[in-house]
Amino acid sequence: TYDSDGDGVFDDGSWNFSGSTDSNGKVEFTLKRASTGDYQAEVTDVNHSSYTYNSSLDEDNPDTYTLTD
Numbered sequence: 001t002y003d004s005d006g007d008g009v010f011d012d013g014s015w016n017f018s019g020s021t022d023s024n025g026k027v028e029f030t031l032k033r034a035s036t037g038d039y040q041a042e043v044t045d046v047n048h049s050s051y052t053y054n055s056s057l058d059e060d061n062p063d064t065y066t067l068t069d
Helices: none
Strands: 037-041 063-067
Touching: none
Parallel strands: none
Antiparallel strands: 037 063
């Protein structure tokens, strides 16, 4: 989600992404032509054949990022 007006409320736009992890368990997402401002990324689901995602154990979810010039 995006906070374009800096009011601390992430209600100015959102996108859905999905991807697969690399051999290190990381996934990368790219938002092309992103405006400066604050962004928040939240994991909502993880699928694995042997494990179950427990969102209550993900203490730093969502993560907040600031994009500057």
